[in-house]
Amino acid sequence: MTTTLEFQPIRLPPAVQALRGEVRAFLHEEMSAGTFDPDFPTEDWDVCRKFARKVAARGWIGMCWPKAYGGQERSFLERYVVNEEMQAHHAPNTFYFTADRQSGPTLIKYASERIKAEVLPKIIAGEASFCIGMSEPDSGSDLFAAKCKAVRTDGGWKIQGTKIWTTNAHRADYMIGLFRTSPSLPENHRHGLTSFLVDMRASGIQCNPIRQMSGIHDFNEVVFDEVFVPEDQLIGEVDGAWKQATTELAYERSGPERFLETLTVLRALIDLDRAEPVPQVSESVGRLVAELHSLRRMSVSVAGMLEAGREPAVEAAIVKDLGTAWEQDLPQRVRLAVARASQGSAAYRRFEDILQYCTRIAPKLTVQGGANEVLRGIIARGLGLR
Numbered sequence: 001m002t003t004t005l006e007f008q009p010i011r012l013p014p015a016v017q018a019l020r021g022e023v024r025a026f027l028h029e030e031m032s033a034g035t036f037d038p039d040f041p042t043e044d045w046d047v048c049r050k051f052a053r054k055v056a057a058r059g060w061i062g063m064c065w066p067k068a069y070g071g072q073e074r075s076f077l078e079r080y081v082v083n084e085e086m087q088a089h090h091a092p093n094t095f096y097f098t099a100d101r102q103s104g105p106t107l108i109k110y111a112s113e114r115i116k117a118e119v120l121p122k123i124i125a126g127e128a129s130f131c132i133g134m135s136e137p138d139s140g141s142d143l144f145a146a147k148c149k150a151v152r153t154d155g156g157w158k159i160q161g162t163k164i165w166t167t168n169a170h171r172a173d174y175m176i177g178l179f180r181t182s183p184s185l186p187e188n189h190r191h192g193l194t195s196f197l198v199d200m201r202a203s204g205i206q207c208n209p210i211r212q213m214s215g216i217h218d219f220n221e222v223v224f225d226e227v228f229v230p231e232d233q234l235i236g237e238v239d240g241a242w243k244q245a246t247t248e249l250a251y252e253r254s255g256p257e258r259f260l261e262t263l264t265v266l267r268a269l270i271d272l273d274r275a276e277p278v279p280q281v282s283e284s285v286g287r288l289v290a291e292l293h294s295l296r297r298m299s300v301s302v303a304g305m306l307e308a309g310r311e312p313a314v315e316a317a318i319v320k321d322l323g324t325a326w327e328q329d330l331p332q333r334v335r336l337a338v339a340r341a342s343q344g345s346a347a348y349r350r351f352e353d354i355l356q357y358c359t360r361i362a363p364k365l366t367v368q369g370g371a372n373e374v375l376r377g378i379i380a381r382g383l384g385l386r
Helices: 014-033 045-056 077-090 094-110 113-124 242-253 263-275 279-307 314-341 346-364 371-384
Strands: 131-133 149-153 156-163 174-180 193-199 205-210 217-229
Touching: 014 077, 045 094, 077 094, 077 279, 094 113, 094 131, 094 174, 113 346, 131 346, 149 174, 156 174, 156 193, 193 217, 217 263, 263 279, 263 314, 263 346, 279 314, 314 346, 314 371
Parallel strands: 131 174
Antiparallel strands: 149 156, 156 217, 174 193, 205 217
16 A cells, blocks of 8 residues: 655644743753753653653643543644754653653553543653553564563463563653564464553563663663563553554654754754854754754654644654654764864863764664664555565
């Protein structure tokens, strides 16, 4: 089946832009108070938890969700600008971000009423954090090849196996995980996958750290040893979770977090060029900003499709593929651009610190959210090329 790609131009309404001003003012107030440094994101979970409560008090978590569960039923474009400002300033939103972006919407659509009534208000209050259990050691981002099993038992299911690259699993309260409940079928290789809500404090779960060269610990290997999951924590349809996983990934892959993670090094380059302009550096700044603007327009377009209730899986994969490749290459391109700049100033020393940090985190960017090779397979399939 061939998909017609759509990246319609969307202009954010004045009310949405007014909300942007509110978020920006809040963030500047927090930065002035020393809550966080926009150039060097914090790993301090206590800082992230306290920040989540402040954001929750503003009504900016779960803001698109039904009022019946504590949401405000605001527009997806409003949520987009809140997220964009948070990402552009590297705010410490790690505690609630995954739950707000994709786990909450998944629960709203597929979970039991008990789970929705119990868990969604906790997310909205900034009191519950989530991780995503998809990738596995021998299959990476190829979710069709998942082997981590969930087997029926009295009153629920027992999970056995391993997930990998699971961001913040060692600190999360819950996981929405994709598990093998039946073999795939020759006529339907997507068959046999089922989603569950897993309490990360349950007996039998071990999180092994995967440290990056930056020293950051957010990735994990998660080992399940006969972990019991109650029946009503099944999310959606047994053996039919591929469709809901596709929906979830459309939320995960298309947001501004897919091209803004190394933005600080571009901002530092602009500051450096503003202080001591060099034509070659200014030309590089113009080129990079134009590319960034193009990525942002594509991302906003996908947000508009999600606002309309569509599931733009292929367009989201394109944004993620192009965006993460761009932000991964950005530190090296900035290093080349700055070769002719003056290197003796205090501004340059600050720039160099930021550049080194972004260079060290860059390798992870095309892994998280699905490797580019898998994304390109999704795009090719959507275009009818395979």
